[in-house]
Amino acid sequence: MRIAIVHEWMDTYAGSERVLEQMLALFPDADLFTICDFLPDDERAFLRGKVPTISFIQRxxxxxxxxxxYLGLMPLAVEQFDLSGYDLVISSNHAVAKGALTGPATLHVSYVHSPMRYAWDLQHQYLRQSGLDRGIKGALTRLLLARLRLWDHASSARPDVILANSAWIAERIRKAWRRESTVVHPPVDVEGFPYRPSKGEAYVIASRLVAYKRVDLVAEAFRAMPDRKLIIAGDGAEMPKVRAAAGDAPNITILGRVPQAELVALLQSARAFLYPAEEDFGIGMVEAQACGTPLIAFRRGGAADIVRDGETGVLFPEQSAASIADAVRRFETLSIAPEACRANAERFSNDVFRDRLLHAIRTACAARGMPGP
Structure with a gap:
């Protein structure tokens, strides 16, 4: 089969690039297309020397x-890729990749990290956080998002098969696009987070300090629980708010950004890992589970796919300091086995992702009566 992979854009090795890495491992001879490629030289190893075809936006x-x-031009850019000679096109989508044009003989499978968040249910949050909820710039941005919404919905009919990275994203796909999808969880490098059964006394949260992560709520909760230790790792624009929420509480330690080795050590020794954000999936939760560490997480989003409530962690119902504190107290009444946490993480390994992606593609090929890869 001639196979093409359409990726959104590349400027750093992050979550969607981890998915792309496993797609390239599965299909090393596939051609790669991307809106633009500004990956630093020291982050390109996962491409295996592959040089992508790029769009006019690069120039x-x-x-x-x-x-x-140039987001408003990206639908046009992705439609300019000539994919007419391919038997199979795999798109990795969180904005426009699933809008690539293919012919009737081509099977198009789209792996969806999310519908275009800022054009759909998170539009108002995006506008507020960007300071674009009023004024002329705000009005122009709303107009752009309205046009993107129309294109996003229309182009959602182009893939033959849609794979969602969590049940939460499957629901968002159903709501925004009126399409059904199959859940294939994203890959996590569980081997990079070794299992350790012995745990320390401190609870840990490691996160970028941005508004939607709600790290301030965790600091507020533990400020009211002085007999429990909390370690906060991470940095970002919300650092002043997090420090204000923590106050001068002696039981709270704020480390800022930490190196990878120190992060792994923190996750290995944590009494539990806290995750108050509403995430599409939440790779950090799986990394903590790989270390044998229980989770205390907000029930909405990808956490519902990851946490086995009462067995590998605790889910709380509201993004509030009181709800987090209640979850901590509930967690302390349970006996959660570290080995159960590790076993849970194995469900999301790189090998499992490749197997499930290949199975979904072969199933789609069989349904069309065409040979599979």
Whole structure:
């Protein structure tokens, strides 16, 4: 089979690039297409020497720094890729990749990290956080998002098969696009987070300090529980708010950004790992479970796919300090086995992802009466 992979854009090795890495491991001879490629040289190893086909956006003024400002042109850009000679097209989508044009003989399988968040249910949150909820710039942005919403819905009919990265995203796909999807959880490098059964006394949260992560709520909860230790690792724009929520509580330690080795050690020794954000999936939760560490997480989003409530962690119903504190107290009444946490994490390994992706593609090929890869 001639296979093409369409990826959104590449400027750093992050969550969607981990998915792309496993797709390339599964299909090393596939051709790669992407809106733009600004990956640093020291982050390109996962591409296995592959040079992607890029769009015209790569050549626009100051694209390296400002390519996201060309979002309104990205639907046009992805439609310019000539995929007519391919038997199988796999798109990795969180914005426009699933809008690639294919012919009737081509099977298009789209792995969806999320529908275009800022154009659908998170539009108002995005506008507020960007300071675009009023004024002329805000009005123009709303107009752009309205047009993107129309294109996003229309182009959602182009893939033959849609794979969602969690049950939460499957629901968002159903709501935004009126399409059904199959859940294939994203890959997690569980081997990079070795199992350790012995745990310390401190609870841990490790996260970028941005508004939707709600790390301030965890700090507020533990400020009211002075007999329990909390370690906060991470940095970002919300650091002043997190420090204010923690106050001068002696039981709370704020480390800032930590190296990878120190992060792994924190996850291995944590009494439990806290996750108050509503995430599409939440790779950090699986990494903590791989270390044998229980989770205390917000029930909505990907956590519902990851946490086995009462067995590998505790889910809490509201994003509030009181709900987090109640969950901590409930957790302390349970006996959660570290080996159960590790076994749970194995469900999301790189090998499992590749197997499930290949099975979904072969099933789709069989349904069309075409040979599979």
């Amino acid at each position: 626009l003024p100051r694209a390296r720094k400002w390519f996201r400002y």
